[in-house]
Amino acid sequence: MSVIYVLLAISVTVAVAFFAAFVLSVKSGQYDDTYTPSVRMLFEDEIVKDKDKSDQNNQKSNKNSTNQ
Amino acid sequence: MADSTCYHCGDDCGNHGVRFDDKDFCCNGCKTVYEIFTSNGLATYYEIEAKAGTTPNEIRKKYDFLDNQEIVEQLVEFNEEGVQVISLSIPTIHCSSCIWVLENLNRLHPAITVSQVDFPQKTIRVTYKTEDFSLKALVLLLGSIGYEPYISLEEYNKKDKKVDRSLIYKLGVAGFAFGNVMLFSFPEYFEVQEFWLDQYKVVFRWLMFAFSLPVVFYAGQDYFISAYKGLRSKLLNIDVPIALGVLTLFLRSTIDIVFNLGSGFFDSLTGLVFFLLLGKFFQQRTYAYLSFERDYKSYFPIAITRLKSSGEEENVQIYNVEVGDRILIRSHEIIPVDAILIKGHAEIDYSFVTGESEAVFRESGEKLFAGGKQLGDVLEVEVLKSVSQSYLTQLWGNSIFSKDKVSHFQSLTDSIGKRFTITVLTIATLATVFWLIYLPSMALNVFTSVLIIACPCAIALAAPFTLGNMLRIFGKHKFYLKNANVIERLAKIDTAIFDKTGTLTTNQKDAIVYEGMELTEEETALLKTTLRASNHPLSRSLYDILKSNAIMTLDEFQEHTGKGIEGRAKQHSIKVGSAAYVGKEASPSMTSTAVYVSADEDVKGRFVFKNTYREGIGGIFGELGADMDLGVLSGDNDGERQLLQQILSEKTEMAFNQKPEDKLEYIKGLQRAHTVLMVGDGLNDAGALAQSDVGIAVSENINVFSPACDGILDATKMKLLPKFIKLSKSSVKVIKMSFLLSLCYNVVGLYFAVTGQLQPVIAAILMPLSSISIVVFTTVATNYLGKGLKNIEI
Numbered sequence: 001m002s003v004i005y006v007l008l009a010i011s012v013t014v015a016v017a018f019f020a021a022f023v024l025s026v027k028s029g030q031y032d033d034t035y036t037p038s039v040r041m042l043f044e045d046e047i048v049k050d051k052d053k054s055d056q057n058n059q060k061s062n063k064n065s066t067n068q
Numbered sequence: 069m070a071d072s073t074c075y076h077c078g079d080d081c082g083n084h085g086v087r088f089d090d091k092d093f094c095c096n097g098c099k100t101v102y103e104i105f106t107s108n109g110l111a112t113y114y115e116i117e118a119k120a121g122t123t124p125n126e127i128r129k130k131y132d133f134l135d136n137q138e139i140v141e142q143l144v145e146f147n148e149e150g151v152q153v154i155s156l157s158i159p160t161i162h163c164s165s166c167i168w169v170l171e172n173l174n175r176l177h178p179a180i181t182v183s184q185v186d187f188p189q190k191t192i193r194v195t196y197k198t199e200d201f202s203l204k205a206l207v208l209l210l211g212s213i214g215y216e217p218y219i220s221l222e223e224y225n226k227k228d229k230k231v232d233r234s235l236i237y238k239l240g241v242a243g244f245a246f247g248n249v250m251l252f253s254f255p256e257y258f259e260v261q262e263f264w265l266d267q268y269k270v271v272f273r274w275l276m277f278a279f280s281l282p283v284v285f286y287a288g289q290d291y292f293i294s295a296y297k298g299l300r301s302k303l304l305n306i307d308v309p310i311a312l313g314v315l316t317l318f319l320r321s322t323i324d325i326v327f328n329l330g331s332g333f334f335d336s337l338t339g340l341v342f343f344l345l346l347g348k349f350f351q352q353r354t355y356a357y358l359s360f361e362r363d364y365k366s367y368f369p370i371a372i373t374r375l376k377s378s379g380e381e382e383n384v385q386i387y388n389v390e391v392g393d394r395i396l397i398r399s400h401e402i403i404p405v406d407a408i409l410i411k412g413h414a415e416i417d418y419s420f421v422t423g424e425s426e427a428v429f430r431e432s433g434e435k436l437f438a439g440g441k442q443l444g445d446v447l448e449v450e451v452l453k454s455v456s457q458s459y460l461t462q463l464w465g466n467s468i469f470s471k472d473k474v475s476h477f478q479s480l481t482d483s484i485g486k487r488f489t490i491t492v493l494t495i496a497t498l499a500t501v502f503w504l505i506y507l508p509s510m511a512l513n514v515f516t517s518v519l520i521i522a523c524p525c526a527i528a529l530a531a532p533f534t535l536g537n538m539l540r541i542f543g544k545h546k547f548y549l550k551n552a553n554v555i556e557r558l559a560k561i562d563t564a565i566f567d568k569t570g571t572l573t574t575n576q577k578d579a580i581v582y583e584g585m586e587l588t589e590e591e592t593a594l595l596k597t598t599l600r601a602s603n604h605p606l607s608r609s610l611y612d613i614l615k616s617n618a619i620m621t622l623d624e625f626q627e628h629t630g631k632g633i634e635g636r637a638k639q640h641s642i643k644v645g646s647a648a649y650v651g652k653e654a655s656p657s658m659t660s661t662a663v664y665v666s667a668d669e670d671v672k673g674r675f676v677f678k679n680t681y682r683e684g685i686g687g688i689f690g691e692l693g694a695d696m697d698l699g700v701l702s703g704d705n706d707g708e709r710q711l712l713q714q715i716l717s718e719k720t721e722m723a724f725n726q727k728p729e730d731k732l733e734y735i736k737g738l739q740r741a742h743t744v745l746m747v748g749d750g751l752n753d754a755g756a757l758a759q760s761d762v763g764i765a766v767s768e769n770i771n772v773f774s775p776a777c778d779g780i781l782d783a784t785k786m787k788l789l790p791k792f793i794k795l796s797k798s799s800v801k802v803i804k805m806s807f808l809l810s811l812c813y814n815v816v817g818l819y820f821a822v823t824g825q826l827q828p829v830i831a832a833i834l835m836p837l838s839s840i841s842i843v844v845f846t847t848v849a850t851n852y853l854g855k856g857l858k859n860i861e862i
Contacts, residue, residue, distance in 0.1 A: 019244045036187040
């Protein structure tokens with residue numbers, strides 16, 4: 001029945017590992033700003049290339065005029 | 069075109085609009101930003117959020133001091149091997165487009181390697197190579213796209229700011245231990261006489277012990293420290309019974325497992341500390357981007373241009389400015405010291421200091437006070453006093469600014485804590501004495517049980533959750549408080565004192581009255597056309613109220629900075645400006661700002677700009693007057709006493725010609741018999757705001773700077789002030805009701821404790837149950853109260 005020692009050891013190790021991960025994440029500043037990353041993750045590489053710039057602009061002005 | 073809005077910033081384009089690339093822009097500044105963005109592939113800026121931009125201000129030579137390497141050295145966080153890292157505060161960050169464009173800064177200049185925005189703090193952290201780039205270039209680049217950073221003297225003196233994350237660590241430790249201990253103690257809750265469980269009981273118990281050690285000695289240490297401090301200053305605060313409870317829990321549990329008497333209360337212990345810390349965490353979150361401790365330092369520039377005797381210009385740190393130095397004040401720079409004007413026409417905006425928005429004009433030889441902002445052209449001044457000796461800065465020497473209001477205020481929880489501790493100790497002693505006579509072996513068990521079960525976890529949670537939640541509700545309605553404690557103080561207010569200029573009156577809307585000979589239609593049209601060309605704030609306001617649609621072409625236009633403007637069309641000329649410029653003697657008794665007009669060198673009359681009172685001021689006073697004394701303190705003369713008496717109620721006390729120190733003394737005098745709320749806006753109220761029990765700064769734009777205070781109220785929500793005070797009072801009632809609720813739990817628990825039947829499982833159920841029900845009750849109650857606020861607004 002000493003298998004329970006093994007199980008306990010595993011359970012504590014897993015728990016401590018997660019706790020260590022938490023401490024590291026706090027230390028690296030992940031909890032300092034909890035808002036900006038939520039916005040940042042929604043951005044993709046939205047840099048407009050020069051060649052399709054003109055029709056992008058047209059789309060936008062259409063969208064704009066419907067807004068108004 | 070008349071009803072179009074700017075593609076960049078969303079402002080009304082009016083008649084000044086610029087058309088470019090099939091889009092309307094309100095000004096050339098906005099158009100330039102658009103050009104910069106589109107030519108660098110950043111046009112997505114406008115897709116993430118439409119019309120998100122900010123009109124860039126003209127910066128010109130303002131940041132020349134960044135050429136001084138010593139100053140740059142002080143500002144940057146990291147500076148080695150051609151790489152610099154700097155955090156800049158940018159008040160105009162407001163939406164996701166801002167984040168996007170600022171994090172793509174490298175598109176605008178290849179030397180920028182990384183830029184990261186912290187939205188709640190409104191700061192940006194930029195890493196750049198110094199090879200062909202500099203801090204000054206970065207600041208100018210940000211300025212050119214409408215994100216001008218704010219660099220003030222405060223930043224210069226800033227020590228290495230360490231982020232305090234200890235509460236998160238402690239919360240993590242307690243939560244981690246709580247979960248694990250709960251798991252380990254679970255088998256013993258049911259007390260099954262199972263062979264294997266009995267066999268390994270000891271292992272489980274010592275594991276729990278091990279997990280509770282960091283909770284008691286790390287996560288819970290603040291409670292011991294606070295209790296010790298309280299006892300030393302002979303105060304029984306709420307932390308005393310908490311510390312006592314935690315300590316008893318730990319010692320009793322340890323003894324229990326050492327002598328194999330039971331499984332101990334480690335689950336309750338860790339749970340208790342976890343819930344307490346959760347309450348603290350909930351209360352702690354405030355508004356990172358607002359600063360409530362500003363003093364003159366955050367208004368002042370870091371450096372100023374000094375003229376050497378040879379006539380050369382040099383940038384010096386303002387603490388190094390000495391009496392007798394000649395310094396240059398450029399357009400839109402703040403005068404950091406008291407000085408005498410030597411050269412140039414001063415047009416000084418003292419709104420930081422007095423709250424008075426209209427600029428004053430000064431001629432050479434006159435004295436200028438620190439804190440004013442030059443609106444006109446370059447000035448040359450001679451320093452009269454060093455920075456720390458100047459009139460404005462001396463106010464901060466007052467001891468009131470180093471006093472901490474929170475530590476002098478006994479909160480509701482602490483006052484309950486005192487009675488609570490005494491009661492608990494009495495019950496514990498009585499029960500122990502009873503058991504000593506009846507069955508001595510149970511005495512220690514009962515004594516510790518009482519201390520454990522009476523640990524005021526729920527009481528300690530009531531205030532943080534009620535006030536923390538109310539703080540957030542207030543925040544949603546643009547009333548930002550420094551901390552939750554302010555709500556409790558606000559509930560005790562019985563006297564409210566208001567500043568006049570900038571608080572009761574608004575800086576935004578001016579009532580403009582014309583006095584003098586009536587202008588002909590042609591003259592009005594000419595006047596309006598002339599004003600159209602000028603960017604001066606007074607011209608703009610005047611332009612907006614003149615009713616004339618006949619826009620003519622000007623043959624000639626001249627702007628004399630600091631004096632006025634002149635326009636000429638069809639042999640007629642018109643002059644608008646100061647009395648001296650137009651050719652009239654200024655009337656000496658003038659209390660308000662006026663602009664004089666002359667047509668064909670013939671003085672016609674003047675436009676007088678008067679302050680208007682905020683909407684609903686009478687209502688606010690009526691509502692507040694029902695349950696408190698009211699007063700008005702003003703730095704102005706008593707010219708408007710009659711009018712004020714009419715708008716406000718008869719009982720309102722009024723004091724005029726009050727200097728900043730007078731205001732402070734006035735509040736101090738009132739405090740002998742009253743609890744005083746001060747509502748102000750400018751730096752001149754700073755002393756009074758600090759002295760009062762609660763100081764609230766009213767602000768037209770919360771991102772612009774307001775003086776040190778306990779709360780910042782958005783000017784548009786001024787009329788909600790009576791409601792906020794009422795809600796604070798209701799919050800205190802909610803806390804009291806929570807106390808009652810938690811007392812019920814305590815009575816039930818005490819029954820078990822006194823009769824000697826307290827099993828760990830009962831404690832383990834009762835404690836979280838009481839804590840959670842308090843949290844639920846306070847959250848529901850405050851949200852219900854907050855709803856009332858929303859209904860009013862609609």
